[in-house]
Amino acid sequence: MNGPLKRAAVACLLMFGLLMININYLQGVRAEELREDARNTRNFYARYEIERGRITAGNKVLAESVDTGDSRFRFQRRYPEGEVYAHVTGFFSPESESGIEATHDSLLDGSDASLLIRRSLDLFTNKHTKGANVDLTIVPRAQEAAHNALRRSNKRGAVVALDPRTGAILALVSLPTYDPNKLSKTDKGDVFSFYNKLDKDKTQPLLNRALNQTYPPGSTYKVITAAAFLEDDSSRAPETIVEAPQVLDLPNTTADLPNSGGAACGTGQVTLTFALERSCNTPFGKIAMDLGYDAMLEQAERFGIGESLQVPLGVVASDFGEKEDDAALAQAAIGQRSNRMTPLQMAMVAAGIANDGTVMKPYLVNKIADSEGSVIEEADPDELTEAVSPETARKLREMMVSVVRNGTAHLAQIPGVEVGGKTGTAETADGRPPHAWFISFAPAQDPQVAVAVIVESGSAGTEASGGQTAAPIAKAVMEAVLDR
Known part of the structure; x- marks a missing residue:
């Protein structure tokens, strides 16, 4: 048994x-x-049971959850001005998120550990739990000015505006864009169909060109080459004479470096300011060869080039290019060859020069508060790098103001405001028209905004220049920030 x-x-x-x-x-x-x-399917339905927090900027609601009255899909995400802010907010779809919706998902849906006390109080008082609200640094009038001005160009491109004193991102626009409302529906079939359409679109509307696309920066990079020249010898000044041949002889190649259109640069010996005003190629190519690759790379890195940033959206690293020969170095020094920059990086360059040589860490989130308004987290501006000395920054500002006043960027002038800037026209390898660039800051004596604009494949002829195509866009953004 x-x-x-x-x-x-x-x-x-x-x-x-x-x-x-x-x-x-x-x-x-x-x-x-x-x-x-x-x-x-339980998780699928659970995504819509939560009233996610709002994403706001200034006095605008950029994303919010609305009660649908449907017991299965109670809350659905809504983006009141979706296309203007799509590359900032991202989307909240049946199975994934992007943008701020992704980086701050646990805060927006209320599951983050920092919201434990709030959830406990809501449980005790029998309140419906809501997610935290995320307030951004974006200035709506600047964002909308950037979007509208770039859209009028009828081209692909990007605009980034920063507060040079703090690193706060005031505008971040990428075109073409998309409507995140169509990706936030509850019907998976509709959402996936629309996403696949966007994903296959050759114009890449899902790509955040401001942060995740690098381009040859063209002549906007000459301000960094000028910075390296001035930092190499503190006695050098905007009035220092530099060699400016009509064509710069490059070693190991028959493809020498001419100025734009083969034009002469003054009399062959010009001031550094004149070279920047006219955007001559040969003086900056020669400066780079004289300084050497290591000095040029070091100066690039001091502006933050090469760093992978989180703002909190991920930013691809910009790159000055690998060490090759002097011919390649001369071309990289004028923003060509393997030199590749994001629009955010070039905005950081302008901001660093404006901010007495200090580049601040760029950031997009101003503060986070729970559903009752108690602040959980607040931005704390921080330095990223010391790009140049305050004295060198002053010299560069003086030269960039002269570019707008007397040189290639007169269309960026704002009545009553002193503006500093630098144009750029970047050749492309595929035979398309060149990209048009412009970087700037204002007011020059008390900079409150720094801007970078790129218009892809600007247009043929003189209209392709940064001064004609990109500078007016930057002007509109600066005016919006300064409320002119």
């Missing part, structure tokens, strides 16, 4: 043990896999 009972007991213990192993395996090993399984 005892034998059968013992065997039964052992069998029961064995089965119980196997059951516990299976439960632990499912919960500890396969939990995430099962949670993300497309067949798990």
